[in-house]
Amino acid sequence: MAAKEVIMAYVEALGKGDVPTAFSYFSEEVQWHQPGNNQFSGLKKGADEIGKMISSMMEVSKGTFALTPNGNLMGNGNLVAMPLRFSGTIDDRKMDMSGIDLFQVEAGKITEIWLFSEDQEAEDTFWGK
Known part of the structure; x- marks a missing residue:
């Protein structure tokens, strides 16, 4: 499965x-x-830590x-960028902004994810310490 197909699934x-099923795509x-x-x-590190954070x-x-994809997936080899909105x-306190999630895919599995926020300071204020 190509990197973009993994992220689409x-x-x-x-x-x-x-x-x-979503987490089954994680290495x-x-x-x-x-x-x-x-x-x-x-x-x-690992699906357990990620799952606890999201929960x-x-x-x-x-x-x-909520996260909503907001544009086409963009691929470059084993990297896939996904524009999104999150709120x-x-x-x-309310949050509604754009971001990019960058995925690295190897052998059909997501190995690493980097998140980028349109306004990190506002997101930090929203989530608190």
Whole structure:
């Protein structure tokens, strides 16, 4: 499966709420680089750490945190960039901005993910320390 096809399948599974299928596209050693200076920032290693972070994001935002692909996937060899919008609400704080998720795919599995935020300072304020 080509890199873009892997990411398309991953995003489709996430869109259906099928987290086990989505996470089946992760390599055992997958690494997730969560940017910024907030309670979720830092390197997450493995599907368990990534899953715990995403679950915590959903819990803190009372299920309002959402990601929506916002443009075509762009590929360059084993790298795939996905433009997106992400949004959520925590109490009186709201977030709605653009970003890019950059995926590295090797042997049909996602091995590394880097996230980029349109306004990292605003995202840090939204998530808090």
